[in-house]
Each structure stands twice: as C-alpha cells, then as structure tokens.
Amino acid sequence: MNASAPAVLRITLAQGTSLEFNQPFTIGRHSACAVCIPESVVSRRHADVFWEEGQWWIQDRQSANGIFIDGQRIERAVLFGTGQIRLGAAGPLLAFDVLRAEVTPVMPVPPDPPKRPESPATTHATTVQLDLDHYKEHYFGKTLDQTAGEHTIMVRRAFAEVQKRQRLTYGVIIGVVVMLLIVTGAVAWYKHSQITAQRKLAAEIFYTMRGLEIDLIKLRMDAEQRKSEAAGKQIREAKARKQKLEESYGRYVDSLGIYGEGLSEQEKTIMRMAHRFGECEINMPKGFVAEVSEYIQKWKSSKRFPRVIHRAIEMGYIPTIVSDLRDEDLPIQFFYLAVQESNLDPDAVGPATRFGYAKGMWQFIPSTAEKYGLRVGPWKDDGIMDPEDERHDFEKSTRAAASYLRDIYTTDAQASGLLVMASYNWGERRVIKLIQTLPEDPRERNFWKLITTYRDKIPDETYNYVFYIFTAAVIGENPRLFGFDFDNPLASAEP
Secondary structure: OEOOEOEEEEEEOOOOOEEEEOOOEEEEOOOOOOEEOOOOOOOOOOEEEEEEOOEEEEEEOOOOOOEEEOOEEEOEEEEOOEEEEEEOOOOOEEEEEEEEEOOOOOOOOOOOOOOOOOOHHHHHHHHHHHHHHHHHHHHHOOOOOOOOOHHHHHHHHHHHHHHHHHHHHHHHHHHHHHHHHHHHHHHHHHHHHHHHHHHHHHHHHHHHHHHHHHHHHHHHHHHHHHOOHHHHHHHHHHHHHHHHHHHHHHHHHHHHOOOOOOOOHHHHHHHHHHHHOOOOHHHOOOOHHHHHHHHHHHHHOOOHHHHHHHHHHHHOHHHHHHHHHHHOOOOHHHHHHHHHHHOOOOOOEEEEEOOEEEEOOOOEOHHHHHHOOOOOOOOOOOOOOOOOOHHHOHHHHHHHHHHHHHHHHOOOOOOOHHHHHHHHHHOHHHHHHHHOOOOOOHHHOOHHHHHHHHOOOOOHHHHHHHHHHHHHHHHHHOHHHHOOOOOOOOHHHOO
C-alpha cells in the first residue's frame, strides 16, 4: 500500500448496513457524521477515522463513553484486516474490514499471456498475506521508516522490550532444564554405579562361599584321616562363616531385586536351583532361563520322569542316595544325575565305549569303578548285567558315586555343580583342560563362562546331559508348578 492510495475501509452497522470509505470520516450521533448512530451512548462526534502512514487509524474525540476494541478502551488504534469497534463499554458495535487499495489509472500495457484464473479464495489469501507482510515489516522489521509516527515507534519499543524479557525468561527456563538434566543424569549415574558395585560385591561374596564349600569338603576328608578335635573345630568354624556369607549374600540379592516381581515362579525356581548348584544367579547369562524352559517341555513330552520318580519311591532309593550325598557335603539334587544316567535302574548297561561298558545305576566305566573300590565282574567286556559286578550293587555304587562327585567338586571345577555334571559325562580331564584356559578368577571359572566360551567344543551329548539333569532338579522342586502330578520327591530329605 502507499500513502496516496488509501485502502477501502468497509464499516458495517449493527442492522447490517455497509458503508465503504477511501477518505477520512467521522463517527457520531450528529447527522453530519458520515457514520451516524443516533444513540444516547454515542457522542455527537465520537471518533475520527483517517488514513495515515499507509494504514487506517481510529481516534477518540474525547467522547463521554470511549472507544473499545477487543474489550480494551483505546484513544488511538490501527484498523487492519477485520475486527469490531464498540462505542462505549456496552454501546453499539461496528464491524470493519480493510478491503483493498485504490488504484491510480495508468496507460494500458500489452496483456500478459493467459493465466489460469485464480479463485476468489486464492486472491483473498494473497491480499491477506500482503497485508500481514506489510504490518510485520512496518512494526517489527529491522529498519524503521523515518516518517514513522509515535504509535509505530512505541509499538516497536514495546516489542523490543517483550523480546528482551522473553529471551531472559527462556534463558532461565533453559538453564533450569539443563540443570535438571545434569542432576538427573548424575543421580542416574550414581545409582548405576552403586548397583554395579553392589552386584560386584555380591558376586565376590558368592564365590567366596563357593571356595568355602571346597574347603569344607577338604577339611572333612582331612578330619576323617586325622580324627582330631582340631579338624572338627575348623569344620564348624568354616560352616559358621559360610552361613554368615549366605545371609549377607541374601541381603544383597534382595536389595538388587534379582528375584523381583517381574519374574514368574518358574523363573525364580530356575534361578534358585542355579544358586544351589554353585552358579551365581546375578551373573546368569541371557537365554539360560529360556533354554531350561525348553528342556522342561522335553521332560513333559514323555512319561519317563514321573515313571522314574515312582520307581525311586517304590524301591526306597531316595533316602540312601540323599544320605550319601549329604555325607559328602554335596547338593542332594545330584540324585537327578542317576535319573539321567540310568533311569535309576541298578541293572542298567550302557553302550560300548573305548573305556569299556558303563554299568549300574551310576554308569561307572571299569577303571573309575575300581578306583572307587568297586569290584568289576568277569563279564566287564560284555554288554550284559553281571551279578558279580559291584557296579550293579545299589548301595555300594551310590557311595562310590558320591565320593567320585566329591572329588570332581574339589578339582578345578571349583564347586560348580553344573561343571561337575559335565565332567561326570565327558570326563573330568577334558572339562578341566578347558577350564584351565579361563582366567583364575572364580567369577570367570564357572559353567556360564564355559558354555559361552566353548559351546562349539562341548559335545551335544554333554550339553544335553547337563541341561536334562539341571531341569529335572528344577522340576523336582515343585513338580505341580511345572504341570506334573506328583510332589517333590526330595522334600522329606530337605534340611
């Protein structure tokens, strides 16, 4: 717009009459006013409307009841776009609409090439955008026209003051947010470091307990040989230390939420059994619980497990096995090793191996049987049951098996029940050879580390063997929880 060509200003009265102006005019009660409103709240000459600095203005002529725009009384204001003017706080309402600028006639010029006709909506949007661009530049642009009036200068100053305050406010808000982020991050880091430290300390306590288990076995063996009161005292002291460590470890496990509400009872049972067999549940590798769950389904896919347990109860095998395992300070859940080896059948004969036939409930090969005091029968080289072979003697072979398991426990298997199982099946020398390549730190010498480091070297037979025994022990803790119709066969033997 330019100052010499005022935009057309349309004034619409309350009764719907519209008037258009492109020259200054007066609003009032007097009949000489261009916009005459014969009402008592309207002064004779209430307000002047005029074109100045490229825009329409309205100015109160010191009327009795004033001019109101958007609920605010004004003395002087710009009229742009569309809006409403109220004469007096509760007086008549006028609508205004700035339509267009007058166009000064010029000589005709050659027409432009035909263009697609614009819709009225597009034309209106373009006009509105031009108006907005004009006002943005006039009031908030970077340069100030030298002819700008006092109102424009005041608007610019107010806008600059608002911007300054906003920058200050936003700066404070951003500073507070950054500070909160720093504090939150510091708290999170502190909590993480505390949890890491607690997990590390708990693991150290756990592996100290495992070392004490080995010491207890060795002390008991030494006490049997020396038969001294001093040895008995050392055993009692070691057991007391282990008990205190167990309590301390339990508190750490509780504080870390290892057995939190997010775990099912089945998952908790799996973790407790890992602990019982000498593996730290805090360091349990991802996927172990899921793997055990798959073997649980394998046990459930046949009637073998309940049938074997029924045989053990019927034949009275459980008290003898539990007693011999407990005498060697071993977990009584090694009972399930015999379940996997022979289905608890004293007459069992295994397949031929390069070491000879494995026989009996605990499937001793001839050399291991003789090492642990069992007489091997004359048919040791034949795949048949031999009545003269003590491997078929339930009580003698069970005592020998407990001693053998105890000895594996005190090797580099380091009181890990799962490593003991792997050694029993694959041979302790093969397992120990792999274990000895691992760091000497007990936390690095366990079944978790073995299967994650050497899974490709461990035979599938041994891998399955360990998981079947471990899973049977898990199910045995609460068979009904896992869908079996019998109770814990070892419950009466638990301390």
